[in-house]
Amino acid sequence: MNFDNYDPGDFYDELFLAKSQPRPDAVLLVERINSLTMEELMQRQKAAQQALFKLGATFNVYSDNQGTERILPFDIIPRIVSAADWRWLEQGLKQRIHALNLFLTDIYNEQKILKDGVIPENVISSSKGFLHPCLGLQPPKGIWCHISGIDLVRDRDGQWYVLEDNMRCPSGISYVLENRRVMKSTFPMVFNQMSILPVDDYPGQLLETLLNVAPSGLPDPTVAVLTPGMYNSAYFEHSFLAQQMGVELVEGRDLVVADGYLQMRTTKGLKRVDVLYRRIDDDFLDPLAFRPDSMLGIPGLMEVYKNGRLALANAPGTGVADDKVIYAYVPKMVKYYLGEDQIIPNVPTYLCWEEHDQKYVLENLDKLVVKAANESGGYGMLVGPHATPEQREDFAHRITANPRNYIAQPTLCLSRVPTLIDGAFEGCHVDLRPYILYGKDIYVSPGGFTRVALRRGSLVVNSSQGGGGKDTWVIAEGAQQ
């Protein structure tokens, strides 16, 4: 039996309560896996990976010129989220997005939260993601963050935390959809017997979210996805989403501002674009408004946007909410704007620009995780307990040199899921990124992308750092397992 030797150990395991004792929602899955030989399992794993490769769900490896493509390593053992957990998470995510959206409206307009002293003014003005050209901006229907991804983790005791917010261009949803497609052919019987919430309506929901903000009065607005191009590591996703929604996929060179509108070059002349789901960063959108050296952007785009002749998703300026220092103030935002207590807690966060916190951080570098406030992808990060004295020394210098740019958090012991490695099951640490759409209502796609750290003992799940992916199964409410 495959799982006989699997020991969840002193960790929170998403599938097992203890050795040989699966969680109630995982019983069927574990039985099914135990009924297969290890050879069969490994064959299915291989078949699943080949299917993903064939679909072209690949990203480019920049470092070599051979045009090598890899799929994100995919593990066929899913992560299961119980109905009760999901009900709570969904509520908490909606609350968080609601508050962050109000925060974005506020800081680019009246700045009440600063005037009331809830967030110090210099925290905002020193944030890289805070864009002065966006001051006074009123996006259509007051929505800034149409598409967000919020990273969640679970500690040793099973407590969920929000680890970070991604309000610029969160990627990964295409893996969720493609992984599910592959998993259905890997374990069809399990899908038959369990009530797992489907994820397939995401493209439809995304299209509605985008159409919701189209300039009014247009019978058939044109929606387009803006990609940096096929050499971008997330190109597969851009093209996949455009295809699934049946909308145009455009690059900067396809677009031009003419007659006061954003237009694309077609074989029959210029054609208006009304809603742009842009997958390039704020800085590169419009060289006239932001970085003058941007080759990707479209000169004059911001002017069209401000005149209400174009909707952008997400609105420019949302990047300020990704700042890890501003993250630390989200509980206060929730209280300030909604008068509620935050449902899903933040990880306790030390702000290095505050003298008291900095002192604590420097004294406890061996216990803490230090992160640069504006980096993503697992870069600019120190995992204290796993670092060498030299690395800690290096970070201590960086912190004192630029305290505003660093935060620190206790090292959480991320929950684990059994993962097939070299013909045996090993517990690997995971996080979870659910995707949230802000349209007429706030919609949370069931589950999200479970990233798994495939290096033994590693806590870093980012794909650029040896991470992989798993399917995430949310159990339907009231299902009889």
Added chain:
Amino acid sequence: MLSRVADSIYWLNRYVERAENVARFVDVNINLLLDSPIAAQQWEPLVYTTGDQHFFQQHYGEPTADNVIQFLTFDRTYPNSIISCVTAARENARSVREIISSEMWEQINDFYFMVKDASQGPHLSALSDFFAKVKLASHLFAGVMDSTMSHNEGWHFGHIGRMLERADKTARILDVKYFILLPSVKDVGTPLDELQWIALLKSTSGYEMYRKCQHRITPQGIASFLILDREFPRSIQSCLIHAERSLHRITGGTPGIWRNPVERALGKLRAELDYITIEEINQQGLHEFLDQLEISLNDIGTKMFELFFALEPLR
């Protein structure tokens, strides 16, 4: 549709067709040599077919079998080798994945990995099988495109690309073979000669179809078949008829009336072949005629670019 997208679908199809034709050239030559005395083995004509003899001389020197096969098949630095064509086709396909069908993408992806794997395998002995696979992969792609993608604007751009490429390659192979096979009138009619002519037909998959309508193998009959036949799908005229039909589906134009430079150039060339006879072609000289035809085809390609694409293509 987006100009960039139309351009990519057009080139996707051109590159697939180009890879197929290179495979045809090489395959037929290998087969032909099996029937020839060692001394008469020629690989040089293949280099001439490509029109890139300068590149070849620079990088390879002697036109030995190994050199020519490597050059035409697996040389990534030569832009018209099979592997370069298939790579470029795939890059173009990747940039329009959301427009073409998933089946088309999967087919071109399989095609690429088949060629890539073969390029790492052992040489020559396994190759005949390989060229058959390249032809089949190209046919599969065309078939999959035909039956899974709506015959919309994008499909017609792709179809034009394939037809123009095919017309060009048929013209080239006929030109080179004629030049090699008939350096002087006294060579006509020897037994080796007939084998060579049959090989020429086979490289266009035209041998059987030719036999059905012309029976006897004559140089003039073959030239007429490959240039003027209206029904054989690899003849130049047939390609032009199909390309023009697709062009009018895109522009909404009517045959016989032109409203833009592409309609005019393509319509003019097609009409010329409608009314010319093989005797007239021989009078001006086959080589001169084909040379002019290739220039006209290039010109149509340039005008396509100016009218519809006019954006940097992905190559």
